[in-house]
Amino acid sequence: MSADDWFRTDRLPHIYCTGCGNGTIINCTLEAVDAMGWNKNDTVFISGIGCSSRAPGYIVTDSLHTTHGRALAFATGVKLANPRLHIVVFTGDGDLAAIGGNHFIHACRRNVDMTVVCMNNMIYGMTGGQGSPCTPVGALSTTTPYGMGEPVFDLAELAVTAGANYVARWTSYHVTELTRAIQTGLETPGFSFIEAMVQCPTAYGRRNKLRQVSDMITYLKTHALLMQKKKRMEEEGEPIPPEMFAVGEFTRRSRPALGVPK
Amino acid sequence: MKLVIDERRCKGCNICTMVCPYRIFREGDRLNDRGVVVPRLDRPERCTNCRLQGLYGRRLCGVCQMICPDQAIRWEEEKPYEPHRVVIEF
Ligand SMILES: Cc1ncc(C[n+]2csc(CCOP(=O)(O)OP(=O)(O)O)c2C)c(N)n1
Ligand code: SF4
Ligand code: SF4
Numbered sequence: 272m273s274a275d276d277w278f279r280t281d282r283l284p285h286i287y288c289t290g291c292g293n294g295t296i297i298n299c300t301l302e303a304v305d306a307m308g309w310n311k312n313d314t315v316f317i318s319g320i321g322c323s324s325r326a327p328g329y330i331v332t333d334s335l336h337t338t339h340g341r342a343l344a345f346a347t348g349v350k351l352a353n354p355r356l357h358i359v360v361f362t363g364d365g366d367l368a369a370i371g372g373n374h375f376i377h378a379c380r381r382n383v384d385m386t387v388v389c390m391n392n393m394i395y396g397m398t399g400g401q402g403s404p405c406t407p408v409g410a411l412s413t414t415t416p417y418g419m420g421e422p423v424f425d426l427a428e429l430a431v432t433a434g435a436n437y438v439a440r441w442t443s444y445h446v447t448e449l450t451r452a453i454q455t456g457l458e459t460p461g462f463s464f465i466e467a468m469v470q471c472p473t474a475y476g477r478r479n480k481l482r483q484v485s486d487m488i489t490y491l492k493t494h495a496l497l498m499q500k501k502k503r504m505e506e507e508g509e510p511i512p513p514e515m516f517a518v519g520e521f522t523r524r525s526r527p528a529l530g531v532p533k
Numbered sequence: 534m535k536l537v538i539d540e541r542r543c544k545g546c547n548i549c550t551m552v553c554p555y556r557i558f559r560e561g562d563r564l565n566d567r568g569v570v571v572p573r574l575d576r577p578e579r580c581t582n583c584r585l586q587g588l589y590g591r592r593l594c595g596v597c598q599m600i601c602p603d604q605a606i607r608w609e610e611e612k613p614y615e616p617h618r619v620v621i622e623f
Contacts, residue, residue, distance in 0.1 A: 275607075283542055283603075284541070284542045284604075284605075287602065287603075290544070290548060292602060293602065294603055295601070298598075298600075298604065299599060302599065443602075444600070446596060446599040484547065485548075488548060
């Protein structure tokens with residue numbers, strides 16, 4: 272079997288814009304799921320609302336495309352009703368951190384056994400580019416015409432603090448590392464959170480002088496700061512540029528988890 | 534194995550041209566019947582996967598296939614197998 276067997280090929284090509292990074296994250300997730308050797312009948316993909324949340328519609332297994340922000344609430348229900356099922360959640364930054372923020376912290380706290388892949392495109396893509404809690408400071412969006420003035424929500428750090436068992440962040444450019452991180456997340460009992468920074472050339476890039484897809488990829492590549500390097504810089508007292516985000520593994524631990532089959 | 538771009542899926546984003554270590558994918562210059570400029574392949578037989586996938590029995594490199602957001606890149610079996618003379622410059 273290969274990752275290809277998990278796609279609903281009759282539904283491809285998908286509706287994502289040219290150069291949208293969401294497709295890459297689906298590739299990486301299915302590659303990791305395939306490497307786990309899971310059965311299609313025991314795997315469920317769950318999502319909320321948004322461009323990113325359309326992903327389960329292109330996958331052959333059973334799936335739930337739920338209401339905005341409530342993917343984790345539905346996922347918790349599915350897992351507790353039948354702990355033998357493998358749960359993978361696709362979500363966006365707006366879906367997870369804005370309207371679904373409370374479900375997120377409590378799913379981390381309860382440490383429900385599931386893997387959450389958040390495609391963070393730093394904007395509300397589907398509704399045309401409103402600012403999200405993850406829009407970088409100074410970035411333009413339809414709701415921040417003079418530049419975003421609020422600080423960014425660091426979702427990976429939030430998941431660590433709230434109690435998730437495994438947390439990692441990569442970008443759509445780091446496909447190999449991202450696939451490995453997702454697979455580690457799938458293997459870890461308890462709540463695994465993988466944040467994937469992705470490009471949205473349509474709603475984000477177009478307004479922020481990153482119109483070309485290659486510009487957005489270069490942005491992700493140059494703004495990613497390796498965890499090891501960040502730690503070294505902190506030790507040496509070097510200032511960390513505020514516009515950069517750390518990539519790598521944030522935590523791996525074994526707090527008591529909910530919904531792990533006995 | 535032969536490297537192919539599925540013209541019915543490719544949306545012409547050119548991300549593949551940024552990642553291939555051999556720079557096999559080059560920006561295309563011709564609209565296809567779907568109105569997409571699909572990248573052109575520069576001597577695809579140089580691809581590690583085309584040459585060695587059969588020998589190793591698994592996918593090697595494959596970074597273009599992983600990063601292509603539209604699942605448009607794949608390798609096809611060539612039958613009968615045609616050996617290529619490959620020149621690799623470093
Ligand atoms: C209850 C509710 N409020 C608002 C909306 C409108 N809405 C649809 S998608 C979306 C934003 C999604 O953003 P994100 O989760 O970042 O996903 P993206 O499209 O960027 O991948 C919003 C606000 C909705 N569908 N339902
Ligand atoms: S609007 Fe952005 S996130 Fe949505 S499909 Fe287009 S590029 Fe992707
Ligand atoms: S990455 Fe895929 S969709 Fe984009 S140009 Fe290359 S083959 Fe086409």
